[in-house]
Amino acid sequence: MASATTTAVSRLGLAPRLVAIGLAGGLLSGLLGVGGGIVMVPLLVFWAAYPQRDAHAISLGAIIPISCASVVTYGVAGQIRPFAAIALAVGSIAGARIGAGALARIEERPLKLVFGLFLAAVAILMLVRS
Amino acid sequence: MTTAAILLFVGLAAFGVVTGAAAGLLGVGGGTLMVPFLTLAVGMSQHAAEATSLLVVLPTAIVASIVLRRRGVGDLGVALRFGTLGAVGGILGALLALALPAHVLRIVFAVFLALVAVRLIRDSLVAT
Numbered sequence: 525m526a527s528a529t530t531t532a533v534s535r536l537g538l539a540p541r542l543v544a545i546g547l548a549g550g551l552l553s554g555l556l557g558v559g560g561g562i563v564m565v566p567l568l569v570f571w572a573a574y575p576q577r578d579a580h581a582i583s584l585g586a587i588i589p590i591s592c593a594s595v596v597t598y599g600v601a602g603q604i605r606p607f608a609a610i611a612l613a614v615g616s617i618a619g620a621r622i623g624a625g626a627l628a629r630i631e632e633r634p635l636k637l638v639f640g641l642f643l644a645a646v647a648i649l650m651l652v653r654s
Numbered sequence: 655m656t657t658a659a660i661l662l663f664v665g666l667a668a669f670g671v672v673t674g675a676a677a678g679l680l681g682v683g684g685g686t687l688m689v690p691f692l693t694l695a696v697g698m699s700q701h702a703a704e705a706t707s708l709l710v711v712l713p714t715a716i717v718a719s720i721v722l723r724r725r726g727v728g729d730l731g732v733a734l735r736f737g738t739l740g741a742v743g744g745i746l747g748a749l750l751a752l753a754l755p756a757h758v759l760r761i762v763f764a765v766f767l768a769l770v771a772v773r774l775i776r777d778s779l780v781a782t
Contacts, residue, residue: 536735546739553740554747555754556763559711560740561682566770578729580681581722585733586740587683587715593741594708597748603705605698611663612706615670616677616684616714623678624721630679633778639680640774643767646686650764654757 541572550590560590562646565639576632576639584624666696670710678718683711 536543549564561583568579627635655663669691677684685707692703723730 536739538732538735538739542732542736543739546736547743547746550740550743550745551747551750552743552763554744554749555751556747556760557751558763559683559685560737560744561680562686562767564740565681566767566774570770570773577727580679581719581728582733582736583681584678584715584722585719585728585730586737587711588719589734589737590740590744591683591708591712591715593744595712597745603702604709605702605706607659607663608666608692608696608698609706609709611666612670612673612688612710613713615667615672616674616710617670617717619671619674619676620678620714620718621674621721622671623675623680624718625678625725626675627679627681627718628722628725628727635679635778636774637778640771640778642676642680642682643774644771647764647767647771649690650760650767654761654764 539572545572546586549586553590558646558650560587562643566643576635577627577630580627580635580639662696673710674714674718677711677714678721683707684714685711 538546545564545567549560549567552558552563553560561580564583564586565579568574568582569576572579574582669688673684673687673691676682676687685704688707688710689700689703692698692706693700696703698706719730719733722728
């Protein structure tokens with residue numbers, strides 16, 4: 525079992541640290557009910573030494589399989605409000621193009637500043653709601 | 655559609671543009687912004703808000719990833735494999751959450767986020 529797992533992980537062709545961050549990031553986000561990106565971006569930057577911009581891009585790609593799994597495992601289908609989901613998605617898809625385009629151009633330092641302020645706000649909200 | 659429904663649609667779409675732009679720039683899904691908005695401003699239950707936001711996060715992340723791939727930022731292949739591990743971890747985490755005091759963990763995690771925030775803001779302001 526353990527060796528089968530090891531083989532499956534090595535077949536992914538990811539550095540050991542990326543494997544650890546992927547699992548830990550998913551674990552923490554499932555445990556705490558926060559999005560994976562909030563956990564993964566800091567770990568990719570400070571532990572795996574990714575450039576800030578690449579860490580954000582990797583995190584976005586990783587959200588695709590993570591959110592697919594969440595949609596399936598949490599059985600959310602019955603709770604989805606289609607009207608709101610469509611309206612939000614129409615705007616969000618347009619916004620995603622703007623945001624990702626900005627990520628491709630932004631300098632490292634303002635990106636760190638904006639993300640740092642965002643994390644500070646999330647931390648304050650989490651503490652207030654606890 | 656009634657006028658009220660049209661206004662609601664436009665309002666939600668406008669908020670979607672903001673969350674989508676934040677998601678694309680920050681590399682997050684956008685649920686952090688959408689869930690409080692849907693519960694507080696639209697009046698959805700927590701469960702409905704989380705389910706709805708989860709469905710919006712998926713196309714947002716796909717579109718942002720396509721834009722970034724075209725611009726040659728990051729590595730989508732690595733990201734998808736990395737995210738597959740994250741999905742496995744996420745399922746384990748959701749199961750663990752049933753057994754652990756999530757309240758205490760949230761406070762610990764909030765402190766961790768605050769420390770990361772201070773470090774990022776300091777790094778961005780100090781001349782290198």
